[in-house]
Amino acid sequence: MHELGIVYHIIRDVENVARANGVRRVSSVTLLLGEVSGVVPDLLLDAWRWAADKKPITEGAELIVEPVEAVTHCEVCGRDYATVEHGKICPHCGSGDTYLLQGQEVMIKQIETPDEEPTEASLSEPVDAPDAVDAAHPLHIA
């Protein structure tokens, strides 16, 4: 299952970012998902629930998928158009000399941490945990 492999990549990245920031739990992960990334959001969410709940750091955490529209650029007439609608052939000039500008990304945009619950042990000093960790970087998926 393709989506499960991607989920494992995401969880590993989340673990790395959380560790680097001293975060023990995350409440949600926002993922930028390109229209032509080949990833099915529903399958990804199912795989996330299954795999994330097995890790203490992501247990119960929500995966928020933010779709990214696929856009192709035409080198001949210099215009951009919707990839899903028109494919590799430019609808403006009919050229096939085109390339994808965006729409293939599978990228963590943001990681949210839960509000710190006050405990008896931490009455003196509040734990300085970031509410949001900026983790925007591409996942390298073979």
Ligand SMILES: [Zn+2]
């Ligand atoms: Zn064109």
